[in-house]
Amino acid sequence: MIIHPLEIVPYTEGNKNGVSARAFIEWRGGRHNLQFSVEDQFSSGIKVDRLDAFVVAAVLRAMHEGEDIEVRGSMSARLLYNLVNHWIPITSGTLPGR
Numbered sequence: 640m641i642i643h644p645l646e647i648v649p650y651t652e653g654n655k656n657g658v659s660a661r662a663f664i665e666w667r668g669g670r671h672n673l674q675f676s677v678e679d680q681f682s683s684g685i686k687v688d689r690l691d692a693f694v695v696a697a698v699l700r701a702m703h704e705g706e707d708i709e710v711r712g713s714m715s716a717r718l719l720y721n722l723v724n725h726w727i728p729i730t731s732g733t734l735p736g737r
Contacts, residue, residue, distance in 0.1 A: 640701045640704075640707070640709070641664065641709045641711060642693050642697060642711060642712070644662065644690075644711055645687060645689075645690055658679070658682045659676040660676075660692070661673065661675075662693045662712075666704075689713050690712045690714050691714050691718050702727065
């Protein structure tokens with residue numbers, strides 16, 4: 640599974656404006672769009688320099704499929720540490736069929 644760099648895209652939906660943070664994920668020969676959208680008033684909370692949210696969203700699927708994740712961008716050292724040392728070891732024993 641490959642998570643590609645983040646793109647920030649403005650949107651208008653009805654009378655609301657906002658931004659979408661999206662990254663393309665290559666998985667099983669396909670290219671899939673993963674997107675998080677927020678209204679303008681919350682857009683300052685989007686971290687444009689890291690793919691942390693996308694890694695968190697993809698990690699369970701990657702674990703279930705037995706795939707590694709390649710991040711083509713940056714993620715926080717704190718997230719990596721917590722995934723590797725805590726979350727993955729705890730969660731891996733609870734996945735069905737694994």
